[in-house]
Amino acid sequence: MHYVIIGGGIAGTTAAEELRKLDADAEITLISEEFHALYSRVLLPHYIKGKIPRERVFLKKETWYQEQKIEWITGEIVSRVDTKNKHIEFFDGGELPYDKLLIASGSEVKLLDQDVPGVSYLRTLDDADHLVELMRALPKDAHAVIYGGGFIACEYLNIFHEANIKTTIAYRGAHMWSRGISDEAGELIKQQLEKSGITVIENAKEFSFAGEKTLESVLINGQTHPCSILGIGVGVAPHFSFLQDSGIEMQNGILANAFLETNVKDVYVAGDVAEFFDERFHRPFITGNWMNAQMQGRVVAKNMTGTQTPFDLVSSYAMNIVGIEMIFIGDTSREHADATQVIGSVAEGGVTEIFVRKNTIVGAILTGRNNDRAMLTKLIKEKTELTDPAAILL
Numbered sequence: 326m327h328y329v330i331i332g333g334g335i336a337g338t339t340a341a342e343e344l345r346k347l348d349a350d351a352e353i354t355l356i357s358e359e360f361h362a363l364y365s366r367v368l369l370p371h372y373i374k375g376k377i378p379r380e381r382v383f384l385k386k387e388t389w390y391q392e393q394k395i396e397w398i399t400g401e402i403v404s405r406v407d408t409k410n411k412h413i414e415f416f417d418g419g420e421l422p423y424d425k426l427l428i429a430s431g432s433e434v435k436l437l438d439q440d441v442p443g444v445s446y447l448r449t450l451d452d453a454d455h456l457v458e459l460m461r462a463l464p465k466d467a468h469a470v471i472y473g474g475g476f477i478a479c480e481y482l483n484i485f486h487e488a489n490i491k492t493t494i495a496y497r498g499a500h501m502w503s504r505g506i507s508d509e510a511g512e513l514i515k516q517q518l519e520k521s522g523i524t525v526i527e528n529a530k531e532f533s534f535a536g537e538k539t540l541e542s543v544l545i546n547g548q549t550h551p552c553s554i555l556g557i558g559v560g561v562a563p564h565f566s567f568l569q570d571s572g573i574e575m576q577n578g579i580l581a582n583a584f585l586e587t588n589v590k591d592v593y594v595a596g597d598v599a600e601f602f603d604e605r606f607h608r609p610f611i612t613g614n615w616m617n618a619q620m621q622g623r624v625v626a627k628n629m630t631g632t633q634t635p636f637d638l639v640s641s642y643a644m645n646i647v648g649i650e651m652i653f654i655g656d657t658s659r660e661h662a663d664a665t666q667v668i669g670s671v672a673e674g675g676v677t678e679i680f681v682r683k684n685t686i687v688g689a690i691l692t693g694r695n696n697d698r699a700m701l702t703k704l705i706k707e708k709t710e711l712t713d714p715a716a717i718l719l
C-alpha cells in the first residue's frame with residue numbers, strides 16, 4: 326500500500342506518524358513545499374519576540390523521517406492530482422502514483438497586490454525569519470502599521486507592542502473580526518488597544534503604501550501615515566487551487582464526510598483545508614486551528630487504514646491581545662445559529678457571546694471572561710439542552 330500525503334504541516338505529519346504506527350510495512354510519502362522539518366506555527370510569535378530560541382519551534386528532527394521510513398520530499402509543489410489514473414504531478418515535472426491520497430495542504434495567506442521591502446506576512450518559519458530581520462534593522466523611532474483585523478493582526482499587535490514600537494492598526498470593518506464577533510467584544514478590544522497606546526483606524530477601506538527601495542509611509546482613507554514596518558493580516562484562504570480539474574468537490578474548503586473522505590474514492594483530507602461534515606454541528610465545518618489539524622491527522626490515518634472513525638472534536642482557539650484574552654470555542658457561525666446572546670458588558674470589562682441551536686449551546690466567543698471557558702466547553706461537548714441557555718452564565 327502506498328500512502329501519499331500532500332502537505333508536511335501538523336495535519337500531514339501527524340497522519341504520516343499514525344499511518345506508520347498502524348501499518349508497519351506501508352510505503353508512505355510526505356510531500357512538503359517547505360524545506361523545514363515539522364515546526365509549530367503556534368510558537369512562531371514566541372520565537373519572533375525572542376522568548377524561545379529558533380530551534381525550539383521544531384517538533385521533528387530531520388532524521389525523524391528516515392527513522393520512521395517515511396519518504397520526505399521537500400521543496401516540491403504538487404500542481405495537479407489525477408484521480409482517474411491515481412497519480413499526482415509536480416510543478417517541476419514528474420509524477421507519483423498513489424493507492425491512497427491525503428490532502429493536508431493547509432491555508433495560504435492573502436497577499437496585497439503591492440510589495441516593497443519592509444512589508445511582512447506571517448504564516449511560515451521563513452516569514453518569521455524575515456520579520457525578525459526587519460525588526461532588527463528598525464531605527465529607534467520606528468513606526469509600525471498593521472493592516473487587518475483577525476488572528477494574525479493580533480499576533481502582530483503583541484509582537485510590536487512587546488518590542489515597544491509605536492503602532493497603528495487599520496482594519497476594514499467597524500471593529501476587529503467585524504463579521505465574527507459582537508459589537509461589545511469589538512469595543513472591549515478597541516479600548517484595550519487604545520489603553521496600550523496603539524492607534525486604531527476603523528473602516529480603513531482604502532489602503533496602499535509608498536516607498537521604492539524601502540517602505541516609507543502608508544495611505545489610509547486618503548491620509549498619509551509614517552511607516553517603517555508593515556504587518557499584513559488580511560486573512561487566509563484554503564490551499565486547493567491545484568485540485569481544479571481533479572473531480573474533488575470543494576466549497577469553502579475541500580468537502581469531506583465525517584470520516585474525512587472526499588467524494589473521490591481513496592482521497593482523504595485533513596487540517597485547515599478540510600470542510601468536513603461535522604455530525605455534532607450537523608453541517609459542513611471548516612476551522613483553522615492547531616488542535617483541529619492535529620486531531621484530524623490522527624483520525625484520518627485510522628480511516629485510511631480501514632478503521633472507520635468519525636471525526637468529533639470541539640476545538641478552540643485562545644489568544645491574548647495586548648492583555649485581553651479572547652477564546653473561540655466550537656461553532657461560532659452567526660449564519661448557522663438559531664440565536665446568539667451576549668452576556669456581560671463593556672462596563673464590566675468582559676463579554677461572552679453564546680451561539681445557540683435547538684436550545685443547545687454550539688459555540689461561544691469569550692472576550693475578557695476566561696472563567697466561562699470550562700463550563701461552556703463542557704456544555705458544548707455534552708450537547709446539554711437548556712431552556713434558557715444564557716441564564717447559566719448570569
Ligand SMILES: Cc1cc2nc3c(=O)[nH]c(=O)nc-3n(C[C@H](O)[C@H](O)[C@H](O)COP(=O)(O)OP(=O)(O)OC[C@H]3O[C@@H](n4cnc5c(N)ncnc54)[C@H](O)[C@@H]3O)c2cc1C
Pocket residue numbers: 331332333334335336337356357358359366367368369370401402403404429430431432447448449480564567595596597598613614615616618641642643644
Ligand atoms: C503565526 C501563527 C500563529 C498561530 N497560532 C495559533 C494558536 O495559537 N492556536 C491555534 O490553535 N492555531 C494557531 N495557528 C493556526 C495553526 O497553526 C494552523 O491551524 C495549523 O498549522 C494548520 O495545520 P495544517 O497542517 O492543516 O496546515 P499547514 O500548517 O498550513 O500545512 C500545510 C503545508 O502544506 C504545504 N502545501 C500546500 N500546498 C501544497 C502543494 N500543492 N504541494 C506541496 N505542499 C503543499 C504548505 O506549504 C504547508 O507547509 C497559528 C498560525 C500561525 C500562522
